[in-house]
Amino acid sequence: MSIPLAYNLRNLYARKVSTLLTALGIGLVSWVFIFTLALAGGFQAALQSTGSARNAIVIRSGSTAELTSIVPREVAAQVETQPEIARAPDGAPLATHELVVLWNLERKNGTTANVVVRGVTAKSMALRPGVRLLRGRMFRPGLEEVVVGKLLEERMAHCSVGDRIKLAGRQWAIVGVMDAGGTAFDSEIWGDVELFMPVFDRPVYQSVTLRLDEPSHFAALQKRLESDPRMSVAVKREDLFYEAQSATLATLLRGLGFFVTLVMALGAVFGALNTMYAAVGSRTKEIGTLLALGFSRGSILLSFLVESVLLALVGGLIGCAMALPVNGITTSTMNFASFSEIAFRFEVTPAMLLAGIVFAAVMGVVGGFFPSRKAARRVIVEALREA
Amino acid sequence: MKYLRLVLANLLRSKRRTFLTVFSIAVALFLFCTLRTVITSFEAAMRASNATRLVVRHAASLVFPLPLAYRERLAQVPGVTGITYGNWFGGYYQDPKNQFAQFAMDVSTFDALFPECVVSEPEKEAFRAERTACIIGRSLARKYGWKIGDEIPIIGTIFPGEWRFTVRGIYTGATKDVDENTLFFHWDYLDQSLPAGRRSLVGLYWLRIASPDLAPAVSRRVDAIFENSAQPTKTETEKAFQAGFISMLGNVRLLLTIIGSAIVFAILLVTINTMMMAARERTAEIAILKSLGFGDGRILFLVGAEAVLLSLAGGLLGSGLAALVFHESDFTGGGFFPNFRVLPETVVLGLGLALVMGIVSGIVPAIQAARLRVADAIRKVA
Numbered sequence: 001m002s003i004p005l006a007y008n009l010r011n012l013y014a015r016k017v018s019t020l021l022t023a024l025g026i027g028l029v030s031w032v033f034i035f036t037l038a039l040a041g042g043f044q045a046a047l048q049s050t051g052s053a054r055n056a057i058v059i060r061s062g063s064t065a066e067l068t069s070i071v072p073r074e075v076a077a078q079v080e081t082q083p084e085i086a087r088a089p090d091g092a093p094l095a096t097h098e099l100v101v102l103w104n105l106e107r108k109n110g111t112t113a114n115v116v117v118r119g120v121t122a123k124s125m126a127l128r129p130g131v132r133l134l135r136g137r138m139f140r141p142g143l144e145e146v147v148v149g150k151l152l153e154e155r156m157a158h159c160s161v162g163d164r165i166k167l168a169g170r171q172w173a174i175v176g177v178m179d180a181g182g183t184a185f186d187s188e189i190w191g192d193v194e195l196f197m198p199v200f201d202r203p204v205y206q207s208v209t210l211r212l213d214e215p216s217h218f219a220a221l222q223k224r225l226e227s228d229p230r231m232s233v234a235v236k237r238e239d240l241f242y243e244a245q246s247a248t249l250a251t252l253l254r255g256l257g258f259f260v261t262l263v264m265a266l267g268a269v270f271g272a273l274n275t276m277y278a279a280v281g282s283r284t285k286e287i288g289t290l291l292a293l294g295f296s297r298g299s300i301l302l303s304f305l306v307e308s309v310l311l312a313l314v315g316g317l318i319g320c321a322m323a324l325p326v327n328g329i330t331t332s333t334m335n336f337a338s339f340s341e342i343a344f345r346f347e348v349t350p351a352m353l354l355a356g357i358v359f360a361a362v363m364g365v366v367g368g369f370f371p372s373r374k375a376a377r378r379v380i381v382e383a384l385r386e387a
Numbered sequence: 388m389k390y391l392r393l394v395l396a397n398l399l400r401s402k403r404r405t406f407l408t409v410f411s412i413a414v415a416l417f418l419f420c421t422l423r424t425v426i427t428s429f430e431a432a433m434r435a436s437n438a439t440r441l442v443v444r445h446a447a448s449l450v451f452p453l454p455l456a457y458r459e460r461l462a463q464v465p466g467v468t469g470i471t472y473g474n475w476f477g478g479y480y481q482d483p484k485n486q487f488a489q490f491a492m493d494v495s496t497f498d499a500l501f502p503e504c505v506v507s508e509p510e511k512e513a514f515r516a517e518r519t520a521c522i523i524g525r526s527l528a529r530k531y532g533w534k535i536g537d538e539i540p541i542i543g544t545i546f547p548g549e550w551r552f553t554v555r556g557i558y559t560g561a562t563k564d565v566d567e568n569t570l571f572f573h574w575d576y577l578d579q580s581l582p583a584g585r586r587s588l589v590g591l592y593w594l595r596i597a598s599p600d601l602a603p604a605v606s607r608r609v610d611a612i613f614e615n616s617a618q619p620t621k622t623e624t625e626k627a628f629q630a631g632f633i634s635m636l637g638n639v640r641l642l643l644t645i646i647g648s649a650i651v652f653a654i655l656l657v658t659i660n661t662m663m664m665a666a667r668e669r670t671a672e673i674a675i676l677k678s679l680g681f682g683d684g685r686i687l688f689l690v691g692a693e694a695v696l697l698s699l700a701g702g703l704l705g706s707g708l709a710a711l712v713f714h715e716s717d718f719t720g721g722g723f724f725p726n727f728r729v730l731p732e733t734v735v736l737g738l739g740l741a742l743v744m745g746i747v748s749g750i751v752p753a754i755q756a757a758r759l760r761v762a763d764a765i766r767k768v769a
Contacts, residue, residue, distance in 0.1 A: 021660040028653035032646055039642065062547035064483050067450065102448035104621075111634050114448050168447065169619075201617070232547070248484065256425075260418055264650050267414030270407040271657030277403065278664045332637035339449070341635050 002299045003290065008307040012314075015279065022275045023315040026363055029261060029268045030319025030356040036257025037355065038326060038346045040250045043333065046344035047246035050183035051238035054215055055127060058208040058225065061234040065245065065337040066100045066206045073097075075231050079208045082225070084217040086210075088126060095210035096123040099193050101200055102340055103167055106157045113341040115152065116184075117167060119193030119200075127209055131185050136161040136176030141192045147176035149186035151330065151343035165189075168199045184242065184335070187342045209238065245337035265363055272367025276308050280375040287375050288383030301376035308368020309361055316360025320353045390685075394692050401665070405697065408661045412701025412744065413708065415654035416737045420709035422647045423733045426640055429633055431726035435503065435564035436625035438599035441606060443592040444628075446619040449475065452588035453618050460612060461592055466605040469595035471496035473574055474588075478541040478550065480531070487527055489541060489570040491577040500593050503561040504571075510535070510556030518576045521552035524567030525559045539570070546577065566726055594622075651740060658748040662694050666752035673756045674764035687757040694749025695742065702741020706734045 012019045051057070058079050059069035071079075076097040085093040099119035104112050122141070125131055139145035146165070153159045164171045172191065180186040197203065212218055222235040236244075280287070290300060327348035335342040398405050443461065445451035452474070462470045476489035494515050498506070506514070506522055514520045523533060533539060537554045552572050560567050578586050596605050606622040613620045623631075666673075673686060681689075710729040 018660050018664065021656045025653045025657040025660075028649050028656075032649050032653075035646065035649075060547060062542065062544060064479075064544050068477060068545040102450045104446075104448045112631060113635055244483075248486075260422070260646060260650070263414055263418055264653065267411040267650075267654050268657065270411035270414070271654070271660065274404055274407050274657070274661050274664070278668075331642070333639060334632075334635040334637065339635075341637065 003295055003303040005306065008303060008310055011279070011283075011307060012311060018275055018278070019311060019314070022271055023311055023318060025271050026268050026312050026315030026360050027318030027322065029264050029363065030316045030360045031322045032264060033257065033261040033359055034319060034323040034348060034352050034356040035326060035346075036253065036260065037352045038323070038348045039331075040253035040257060041349065041352070042331075042344045042347040043253065043342075044243075044246045044250040045347050046182055046186075046342065047184055047242045047335070048239065049130070049181065050185060051240070051242035052128070052130075053237060053239045054212055055238035056210055056212055056218055056221060056235055057238045057241050058210070058233050058235050059206070061226065061232050063234070066098075067102065067338050067340075069206045071097065071205045071208055071233065073204065075233065076205050076208050078231065079225065079233070080210070082210075082221055084212055084214070084221040086213040088123065092123075093210070094123060094126060095208060096121045096127055097193065097205040097208045098124065099196050099200065099202055100206040100338075101196075101202065102338075103189075105159075105165070107155055108157050110157075113156075114339055115156070116188045116338060116340045117146075117196075117200075118188050118190050119196030120190045121193055124190070124209075127211055128180070128185065130183060131178055131180045134177045134179040136174075139175055139191055142195060143192075144170055144172045144195070145175045146172045146189050146191040147178050148174055148190075149188050150177050150179050151182075151186040151332075152189065153177050154330070155332065155343060168201075170199060182345055184342055187332075187340070245335060249333070249336060261359070265359070269363050269367040272308065272312065272363060273371065275311070276304065276368050276371035277374070279307070280304065280371045283375075284378065284383050287378050288380050291378065291380045292384065297376040301372045304372035304375045305365065305368045308372065309364035312360045312364025312367070313357065315363075316357040319356050319360060323348055323353065323356065390689060390692070394689060394696060397669070397689075397693055398697065401668075404661060404665065408658060408697055409701045409704065411654055411657055412698055412741060413705035415650050415744075416702045416705025416741055417709045418650050418705075419647050419740060420706050420729055420733050420737050421713070422643045422650075423736070424709070424713060424727060424729050425643055425724065427730050427733060428724040428727045429636060429639070431564045431728075432566060433626050433629045433633065435560070435562060435566065436629055437503070438602070438624065438626070439596050440500065440625045441594040441596060441602060441609075441622050442625050442628040443594060443609060443620050443622045444590070446610075446621040449590065451618070452590055453592065453620065455587040455589050457589070457592065457613070457618075457620075461594060461609065464594075464605060464608050464612070466596050466601045466608070467594045468597050469496065469499055470592060471500040472589045472592045473497075473571075474577060474590040475545075476541070476543065476550075476572075476577070477545040478543045480539065480541055483544075487568045487570065488566070489572070491574040492571050493574045497571065500595055503565045504558040505561055506556045506558045513555040517553065517555060518573055519551065519553055520555035521570050521572040522556035522558050523554055523570045525557055526567040527570065528554070528557050530568075541570070546581065550580075563728060564726060568726075593625075599624075651744070655744050655747060658694075658698065658744060659751065662748045662752045665693075666690055666756055670759065670764050673759055674761045677759065677761045678765070683757040686759075687753045690753040690756045691746070691749040694752070695745035698741045698745030698748065699738070702738045702744075705741075706737035709737075710734055 059066060060071060063069035080093050080095045085095050088094045101117050102114045103117045105115045106112050134150055139147055148159050158165060159174060161174055161177060163174050218237060225231055225233055225235050287300060326346050329346045330343055332341050332343040445453055458472060471493050473490045473492035476491055478489055479485050498511060514522050533554055535554050539552050541550045543550055596602060602624050609622040610620055713727055713729050
């Protein structure tokens, strides 16, 4: 027969302060766990969703990012005539050649950051269905006009519609703000590539992005282009290209998160052990009584273990409750692949919350096992005799 | 101090609890020191920066190079006593994950401007004499097991192809903050290997000035010269230049501080709980001490001292462990932290934090013990 759960609940309630302090301690560990997962997840999601599995990006072979790539005009023109490229409604190939430079801009707090300035074509928007205009209008080709990403507008000084920014010695009117759904494009400035090239003194493009007519045709396109020695280009699936950019930092963040939470969990388990040993110690007489009433040693072990897990679960729930408000907070960091600043949002997913609760429960089991075993091993007579 | 034995005896009575508490505090302080070291290692480059060195780059960003022709004009700017230049190479060894810094530097002027990279005279000569030679930092050499004479293949991302450099020297940092994870090679070798259109371009110029006070004036002078040219410059102290990079890491500092505070707070709660439990179990004893004539103040001190001693032991263990683990460990976190080392002030800060934790966790039980009414306590126990 098992000891009723109400016994454990009442015991936890009887030691309110101690229960709460221990649960809060465990809760904070769960919170740090979820917090770091949400940080790494948000960063990765921002870069991952920047690319699409239906698009391919062509850069110079050997380059790992657009910034270090060079694609001459004639190579770009040749890439854009490949048969695997999907067609726009007007019959033109759905491909764009782009120029990417870094520009140092002032943040709202007065410091500066590198920002990606991208020269785009009329096809660039069509290739990225996730990007849409939030306010204002698109820039007009040939004019000194640009549109900015919405996260850029939030963080940078003088970057709203109607403002002017100075790039390459000229004043550019900001005519629109685009919403790229939290992707890397939200931290970029877009303008006309053909105007950018002479102004930025860049005679070459950095990349060609194209839509595949069939995602399965990627391999054939990659093989043909990469084996052509005159081109010396690398062809990558756009989503994998951006994912690779996030891999190092996301792995580092996750590694740091796991390291910190595991070590911290050790500390919290020590605390839980203390609490449960004290609980067992102060209830020696009760344990003796339970044994005398005929409860088995197994059910006493289980009962104390359940109590410890309950305590930890309260902590896990506190951790989740504290983690929820973190969801959606915007932060920024350097994308090391492009040396530019990228803004992203914390992403707390149900899976992370569940992981946090499971993590707390594991702490409860580990922290409760030895004290529970001690309780279950009591000798009836001695336990009853003790004060 | 005469009560030290009494405090110790109390601590050692429940060895398990003392042990567990000391360890949980040690864990918190270990993590605190580790997280703080993440921040301080980001800033190592700033601490290592030389106050008499200015960095000149293209005003737009590092992506745009400056003409080599600027060299003569920069050298003539009043206040400038030395100049060198170089390019960020941006390559990797075998796999893009193996990242470390490589710079193509003008060999004839490099060592005069960077005295903090210490190389022996014969190695310096060997490096200068050979076009494809390189010198590498001590920890980089240790990490990949490179020795003098080894040929290192580096894959270029900005300058395509595989580049092979022969190690002719291994430098050590003059101070502990100097990054020992960099590879320097000949700028001439890079320049002459490039197609005609990409030659004679310089990523960065470094200027030496006579005194740090001259920095603002010289920077203004330099930038004024090139202000209306096609390639305007931005000149700043090396420290400001490094600070620009660190600021791009965004809120890392804030995020780590939040995590660190959460850890310390969590363990503080656990410790408070333990202290309260410990004091509760000893109600009778405290009552007896009081009836023997111990004053309230002395009881307050005895209970408080126990908590402080426990915390300090944990703090010493945790901070010491962190300093030991990361000492000369060559941990670079995939190249993100080229200089991961626990600073002495981090240890001091950790111990201070442990002291505060001890006082905070001891204060409630100490006050309770001091306020204890002897008659009530003894009656309850009996």
